[in-house]
Amino acid sequence: MTAGEFKAGQRQARRLDLRSGRVEMNHGAGGRAMADLVDLLFRQAFDNPLLNQANDQARFSAPQGDMVMTTDSFVISPLFFPGGNIGSLAVHGTVNDLAMGGAEPLYLSAGFILEEGLPLADLARIVEAMAAAAREAGVQIVTGDTKVVERGKGDGVFINTTGVGRVLPGIRVSGELARPGDRVLVSGTIGDHGVAVMSQRQGLAFATELLSDSAALNGLVATMAECAGPSLRVLRDPTRGGVAATLNELAHQSAVGVQLHESALPVRTEVRGACELLGLDPLTVANEGKLLAICEASVAEPLLAAMQQHPLGVNAAIIGEVIEDPLQLVRMTTAIGGERVVDWLHGEQLPRIC
Amino acid sequence: MKYVDEFRDGERARGLARALHAEADPGRHYRLMEFCGGHTHAVFRYGVPDLLPDNIELIHGPGCPVCVLPIGRLDMAIRLVEKHPEVILASYGDMLRVPGSGRRTLLQARADGADVRMVYSVSDALALARANPERQMVFFGIGFETTTPPTALGILEARRSGLENFSVFCNHVLTPAAMGAILDVPETSAETVDIDGFIGPSHVSVIIGSGAYRFCADAHHKPVVIAGFEPLDVLQSLLMLVRQLNEGRAEVENQYIRAVTPTGNERAQAIVDDVFTLRDSFEWRGLGQIPHSALGLSPDYAEFDAERRFDMAYVAAEGTKGCECPAVLRGAKKPVDCKLFATACTPENPLGSCMVSDEGACAAYFTYGRFRQDALERQQAQRQAHREAREQ
């Protein structure tokens, strides 16, 4: 630490009490307090040339080729969970939505709605997690906004992130491109995130070492695109509603059926045990940091091998195939050799009582 | 938690299926009831019927706590929160979506301003009572013998900590009484459901012990095999039932020895005996009034009885017109026999309790077996077309 940085740190401690301060209404009022919050917390954490232009917009030159854009709002409780927090989730979520378009994420915006009374230390942890997640994913948070709502009118913090990215050359993936005969792959064990979050919820505090799998998938997507090129047809991350909901969506979009093999599904023993205990189905539990891919059968094996070489694809597996089906159902051969439909989750996922 | 995989092993499942095919007597039809909704769910989730010979028919029983609660009791809960703004009603999630009289649900009552909270356990309800000392906290207790001990412990805890704003709307029911009611219907009645044997409950039996089903074997000559919830457990228990029937035996056997003992959990039973007392009679959806089939609070704990505290009165009520839940719960009809199944009644828009709960037969059919139903419809349409072609 240089002497200059040390002094800056001291100034920060005076103007913004990150240790014991709390969010106040004037942190969103556009005055001095807000400028301090932006300068000393957001700008320091996200630090990049576009943000440092310090204008109400970020200016950059448009790259060649197709671009993608997406937005997502994050409202989760609890704000912190094993393996991440709302901040890392807000970056990963939007980065992954861009990556699932076969794109390299470039820039993000971040909008914060803060509830009066939120400890600034919590906000700092969240912002630091966002900055770290962005660094890791190779994207820059180039513009942002902060509003404060009265106590009781928010759940600590809501975050919206919007992102733009550039589609990787030679790649065209889309939900309607699945064809009978194609193979379905998943990048790793399913259900980890949902079970990790549920284990934190009051009343469900069973002992588990599980961490959320929240992660940015753009690196893995780049590897996959390089390996499979245009034979890669569909990418999607099975977040809410889990693998079941995502595959049902895709079956409808492409007007096909999907046949899964339960014995091929990668599920951690802890997740399976927790699901068993609670009467949940790992297929309908939420994931972060996992993706489903559909590709031409001929590239399935090499693609699988490439995925398994990547740190986020070590447990990747081919879990089924696309079939012709006028009913557009997702079916599964169960572990014991029976057949069943894998339907969307109806209503909320609840632990069983019997 | 390695054990879960062991009980889903495809190789062992095929072995059991082969044995069932070999040993089931082709000259006979086996009608076997899985009493428990947990089993119904497992049966469809793993596609167990696909592995069975055609002459083994699974009949789905009433062992789904949400399903068997009669509409009149649900109405009582809805009236309670509507009449008493000071009340917070804490309920298991599924109960919120079951339609009561006039298809009104607790969820609608909540939307209209009543305070209804979804909880995962009675301890959540106790925490709510502590956090809201100025309010009246009522726990909507439902379930079979598995959920009764936790409710009893909740009441004991409320007494110990002097939690005066806590009470229980008690709807805990008894498994053996319901099995008896199913078997007691006179053979001449149109209501008779032919059952050759039972797959006995898993978790319930952990509490009450395998001895509790002796009357099925002794008085009714029906074999009972207590089974775990895993698919291999179910297959193995079916094989054990087939063997008993082939050999003319009617015994209570225990496939789930890793958890169930003959006498059950006696400590849990003692706590339940202390806090609760047998009701003279209780209405079950589908099974009607069954004597000595449910628990209420014992006189010692009457102060925690929500029915007394709020003077709640039971009024019997009719279900949705056309809903076959009563017959489905008795095992007399299959969900697909209901005209509303998958047309007007779906898990998003349930018209009866059996479509709400995961353990309900209608929900299990809809969620896991819809393609079988579709295939069936296509077959029927084809047959119909053939017939018409022939008639012309």
Ligand code: SF4
């Ligand atoms: S399908 Fe619906 S209406 Fe028909 S019996 Fe089942 S729950 Fe009742």
